Amino acid sequence: MRQQYGFVFLLLLFISKYHAQNLTTISPVEWNGDPKLCTVNPSATPSTIPGPPLPKFSNKAEFALERVEIKHILNVSLPTEITMYQQIYDYDANKLIVVKNNKGFINVEYYYYDILKKSTYYKGEFCVVTDIPKENNMDSASAIQLPNGTWHIRPMNEFMLFSNENPSRPIVRPIYLGQDIVRGIPVDKWQTCYINKETYQTTRRIWAFAQQGVVMPGSTIENYAIPVQALVSASVVFPNGTQAFEVDEVFNVLSFRPGIIETTDALAPPKGVFCASGPGQTLVSLKDVGVSWPNRFSVRVDTSTSRSSRWQRFHLRYDQGRDGGSRRLRYDFMPPGSEDFQSIIHDYSDNLTYIIDQRIGSCKINAGVYIPDVNFIYDPIRFFVKHEAHFIFNPPENAWEFNGFRSCRGNTIKCTILTTSVDNFPPMVDLDTGASTGETWQATNIEYGWSVRAPYARPPSDQPKQFDYPVSLYLKMYRFRDSNNPSPLNILTEDIEYEFYEMSHDLKPSDFDTSVFDAQSERQTSIYSPPFYSSPNGYKMRARLYLNGDGNARRTHMSLFFVLMRSLNDPILKFPFNYKVSFCLYDQTSSQRHIIDSFRPDIKSSSFQRPRLDMNIASGIPKFIPLEMIQQEGSPYVRDDTMFIKILVDFGEIQKTLLPYALSLNPGLPMHIQQTMIKQEAERRIQLQSDEQLKRL
Structure with missing residues (x-):
């Protein structure tokens, strides 16, 4: 309630002061500014000291600002307020970024002049999109329209509200006031006066720029101007000339650089904040950008x-x-x-x-x-x-x-x-x-x-x-x-x-291999190998594996079977199929204790007749290996959830004693090389056996 009474008192004071003044009004056309601050006609008296050339500004800059603001409403002064800013200005990119820190609350503003939108990120938590003002000569961040019709950020001299020579906007020429020392830095001081006749608003700025020849952190060989401080006074008056309120501000420019050295991180919006600007916003699909x-x-x-x-x-x-x-x-x-x-x-x-x-x-x-x-x-x-x-x-x-x-x-x-x-x-x-x-x-x-x-x-x-x-x-x-x-x-x-x-x-x-679990749950009791051929014009066949066993071997052994398949080669092949089939489960360690078992087809069984359907009934070895041998921790037959099984169809009547040798050969060798090696091993053993017999004689 105290705040309400204070507001009413202030409002009454405000109204009484207004009515106490002369009611004679000045038309906007005749009004040239608040004489307590500055007027554009007549303007301020320049210094008697010859001034330097007008400051030269870069197209890019980054700098920090300390803003000290004091507001006066009639005879009442409000508390002083300090705000810190960091600004990144880029005329060529048509962009402006402003970081504002007021009492620990940090907001970041991104200006997109090409679409006249400003995204403000509050405390890095959420975003609000607003329109950028247009052609407001009292607002340095407002957009201007170029001759080609596009909207653009103001040149640096206009952005700082220092000067304007563009005839499409009110001409503003700064007046040289002389030299001074600000924060221990020799400076040249200039005054500018901006007015808004419609609102009876006046803004006086006294800019201080480092004198040429003074070495500053942002000095360059191009001799771009380095602003040091701006003293700003702004007021609004009633049409009768009574000053309604006045704001005095001190802008201390810190670490001014006529260029941008910030990383892309500093230019990117805050993490995890989506900024919805409404209809017309350019949004993409992930696949569209790769x-x-x-x-x-x-x-x-x-x-x-x-x-x-x-x-x-x-x-x-x-x-x-x-x-x-x-x-x-x-x-x-x-x-x-x-x-x-x-x-x-x-x-x-x-x-x-x-x-x-x-x-x-x-x-x-x-x-x-x-x-x-x-x-x-x-x-x-x-x-x-x-x-x-x-x-x-x-x-x-x-x-x-x-x-x-x-x-x-x-x-x-x-x-x-x-x-x-x-x-x-x-x-x-x-x-x-x-x-x-x-x-x-x-x-x-x-x-x-x-x-x-x-x-x-x-x-x-x-x-x-x-x-x-x-x-x-x-x-x-x-x-x-x-x-x-x-x-x-x-x-x-x-x-x-x-x-x-x-x-x-x-x-x-093995990453998605669920065959063992499917077999244990009897959801999928067996799996088939891809089809393969004994030769380009030979028998078509495949293996069938019951990981959890089949028949009387269920849940005790892994069952392995051989399946004949129908193919276009069958009319020229010999049936019934009567060649010995051997299975080899590889020991994947250096021990090489492979599990080998064989069977010879029963030529009376339908499993080995010429196939009339896609596949014959599987036949083989129900109790190929006990489950405990492959399920135990560190089993040599299972590595990285993978087993290797080789199927050998013996068309050459390999001796039983040669079978372990044949199955131990490097599977990567071409088949004709393996057959040659088996033949040589057989001949070596025959010769060795012959030599042994001669020794006994």
């Missing part, structure tokens, strides 16, 4: 949230298939509160989820790939997998704002920054029950940082440059503390950050 996740990849991810100082880690693998018809996602992580790693595979094609305990090797198979809503603050890993469509598979189209370039991961990587916003996302989850509350966050900004591993590589002519490496993903969530009071001062934010490492487009066959 940003897209590959159809298959492996990447390690570190993640943290605004509520956690500890990073969580997970390994993400993704396979969309060559034709995009299948989609599988795997992530390996340590669940919160657990000491054991867990692997989860979502098979979106079969609508199954595999939950694998890496310590004991067990697997639980669930129908469906649905993940309940999770609290992102405490479970950012499952949150990422739950909403991966937003980030990987199906990101928003024509919704991303390009925010320039920024250093990522310290200063080691330069990233292109793209930001979007998703309304009413994500759902809010009760911490105690883990269930959705039915409410959502007001909005979530999503920011991607992508880089290029081969920056000099040329992309295809019909495609944009490919940003092939995701570096970071940053999410900032917004909601109002009080939904009934949607004020910028009432905003609550939380954030998640994901950092990506060791991105690879290669996947191992």
Whole structure:
């Protein structure tokens, strides 16, 4: 209430003062400024000392300002206010960036003169877009229209409201006042007077520039002017000449440089803030700028949230298939509160989820790939997998704002920054029950940082440059503390950050191999090898493997079978098929203790007659190897979740004693070389046997 009484008192004082004055008015045409400050006719008396040439200004500059403001309304002085600014001015780029720090509240303004829009980022949290004023000669940041019709930032002399020689706007010529010392720096002082006849507004500026020859931190060989200080007095008067109020300001210019040396980081908007400017805003799809996740990849991810100082880690693998018809996602992580790693595979094609305990090797198979809503603050890993469509598979189209370039991961990587916003996302989850509350966050900004591993590589002519490496993903969530009071001062934010490492487009066959678990659950009891031929014009065949056993070998042995297949070569081949078949399971260590077993076909069985269907009935060795030998920790027959099995069809009647030798040969050797080596080994053994017999005689 005290503030209200003070306001009423001030208003009454204001009105009484006005009525106490002479009511004779001055027309705007005849009014030339507030005589207490300056007038344009007559103007101020110049110095009797011959002045130097008018200051010369650069097209680019960056500098800091300390602004001390004192307001007077009639006879009442308001408290002094100090504001710090940092400004980056670029006439050639038609851009202006202003950082404002008032009482610890930092706002950043980005001026885009080509579209007459200003984006203001408040405290680095949210953004508001407004129009840039046009042709306001009292506002240095207002846009001017060039002869070609485009809108542009003012030249530096007009931007500083120092002078104007353009006849399309009011001519302003500064008056030299003489020399002085300001902050210990020898300066030349100039006065300018700007008025607005319509609003009876007057602004006097007394500029101090470092004298030529004085060495300043921003001095250049071009002798560009280095401003040191501006004393500004502005007033508004009533038409009868009574001064309504006056503002006195001191602008101390600090660290002025006639050029821009800031990095791209300093020029980029704040992290994770999307700036919606409404209709006409240029937004892109990620794929349009060469940003897209590959159809298959492996990447390690570190993640943290605004509520956690500890990073969580997970390994993400993704396979969309060559034709995009299948989609599988795997992530390996340590669940919160657990000491054991867990692997989860979502098979979106079969609508199954595999939950694998890496310590004991067990697997639980669930129908469906649905993940309940999770609290992102405490479970950012499952949150990422739950909403991966937003980030990987199906990101928003024509919704991303390009925010320039920024250093990522310290200063080691330069990233292109793209930001979007998703309304009413994500759902809010009760911490105690883990269930959705039915409410959502007001909005979530999503920011991607992508880089290029081969920056000099040329992309295809019909495609944009490919940003092939995701570096970071940053999410900032917004909601109002009080939904009934949607004020910028009432905003609550939380954030998640994901950092990506060791991105690879290669996947191992074992990454998504669920055959063992499918066999154990009897969902898929067997798997087939790809078809192969005994020779270009020979028999077509394949192997069939029961990882968990078949028949009376079920759950005790791995079963391995041989299958004849129908082919175009069959009319010229001999049937029934009667050649011995050998299986070899490779020992992948240096011990080379391979498991070898053979069988000779039963020519009376239908399995070895000429195929009438696509495949004959499989036949082979049900108890090929005990399961415990391949399931035990450190099994030499399983490395990196991979087994190697060789099938040898013996058309040359290899002796049984030669079989281990034949199967131990380097599989990479051409077949005719292997056959030659087998023949030579057979001859060597015959010769050795002959020599032994001669010794006995």
